[in-house]
Amino acid sequence: MNKEIMEVGRDKIAAIVKAWANAKKLVVFTGAGMSTESGLPDFRSARGLWKVGPESLATMAALRQQPDEFYFFYQWRIAKLWDVAPNQGHQALAALQQKGNMVIITQNVDGLHQRANAENVVELHGSLRTIRCLNCYAVYDSRELLPQYSTWEEDYRQGNYCYGDECLCSQCGGLLRPDVVLFGENLPDKAWEEAVKHSRNADFYVVLGSSLVVSPANYLPQLALQNGAKLLIINQEPTPLDSSATWVINSSIGSVLSAIKDKMFS
Numbered sequence: 001m002n003k004e005i006m007e008v009g010r011d012k013i014a015a016i017v018k019a020w021a022n023a024k025k026l027v028v029f030t031g032a033g034m035s036t037e038s039g040l041p042d043f044r045s046a047r048g049l050w051k052v053g054p055e056s057l058a059t060m061a062a063l064r065q066q067p068d069e070f071y072f073f074y075q076w077r078i079a080k081l082w083d084v085a086p087n088q089g090h091q092a093l094a095a096l097q098q099k100g101n102m103v104i105i106t107q108n109v110d111g112l113h114q115r116a117n118a119e120n121v122v123e124l125h126g127s128l129r130t131i132r133c134l135n136c137y138a139v140y141d142s143r144e145l146l147p148q149y150s151t152w153e154e155d156y157r158q159g160n161y162c163y164g165d166e167c168l169c170s171q172c173g174g175l176l177r178p179d180v181v182l183f184g185e186n187l188p189d190k191a192w193e194e195a196v197k198h199s200r201n202a203d204f205y206v207v208l209g210s211s212l213v214v215s216p217a218n219y220l221p222q223l224a225l226q227n228g229a230k231l232l233i234i235n236q237e238p239t240p241l242d243s244s245a246t247w248v249i250n251s252s253i254g255s256v257l258s259a260i261k262d263k264m265f266s
C-alpha cells in the first residue's frame with residue numbers, strides 16, 4: 001500500500017469498495033484531471049507557441065478565416081495525444097468495468113478511456129481520435145490530419161507553416177475538422193441525452209478529476225444526488241459538491257483507483 005493510500009485510509013477504501021461492489025447502476029464522470037497523469041501537455045500552457053489565444057482558435061470562424069492557425073493548433077494537439085498512453089487510472093477503471101454495469105461520461109476528448117479498452121463511454125465534447133469532412137461527413141482517424149514531413153512544428157515557429165492536402169477529404173476534397181465540440185457549438189444531442197439518462201438512474205456516482213464548476217459538470221452529479229445516489233469525488237482540489245458527497249478524496253486518481261481495483265479483485 002503506497003503512501004497516498006495510507007493517507008486516504010484503509011477503512012475509507014474498504015467502505016468505497018463495498019459500496020462500489022453493491023452498486024446497481026454505477027456512473028463515472030471524468031474531467032481533465034483524469035488525464036493529467038498521462039503527461040498530456042496542456043495546450044493552454046504551451047507559451048509562446050500560439051500567435052492567438054487557443055480559445056479563439058477552437059472555432060469554426062478560425063477554420064474559415066485563419067486555416068493555417070486552426071489546422072496547426074489541432075495537428076499539434078492530435079500529435080501530442082497519440083504520443084501519450086492511458087495512465088494507471090484509465091487502466092484501473094477499465095478493469096473495474098469488468099466487474100459489472102458501469103457507464104463512463106467524460107468531458108475529455110483524448111479517447112484515453114477507449115484506448116485503455118473501456119466500454120460504454122459517453123463523450124460529451126466529442127473526440128480528437130477522429131476527424132470528419134465538412135462537406136460529405138466522411139470520418140477518418142485523426143492521425144490522417146498530421147503532415148507527412150517532419151519539420152512542420154519548426155515551420156510554424158518560423159512563420160512558414162501552411163496547411164496542406166492532409167487537411168482535405170480524400171473522397172471529395174472538402175475541408176476536414178476535428179470531431180470535437182468547438183466554442184459556440186452545442187454538445188452532441190445524443191451524448192447529452194445519454195449522460196442525463198444515466199446520471200438520473202445512478203445509485204453510485206463517481207467524479208474523477210473535475211472541479212465541478214463549469215456546466216455541464218456541475219449539473220450531472222446533482223441529478224444522481226436527487227436520485228439518492230452515493231457520491232464519491234476524487235479530485236486534487238475541493239469542489240462545490242464536496243459537502244454532498246459520501247466520500248471526498250484529494251489525491252492521485254491513479255493510486256486510489258488502483259487500490260480500489262486491487263481490493264475488488266482480491
Ligand SMILES: [Zn+2]
Nearest residue numbers: 133136169172
Ligand atoms: Zn468529404
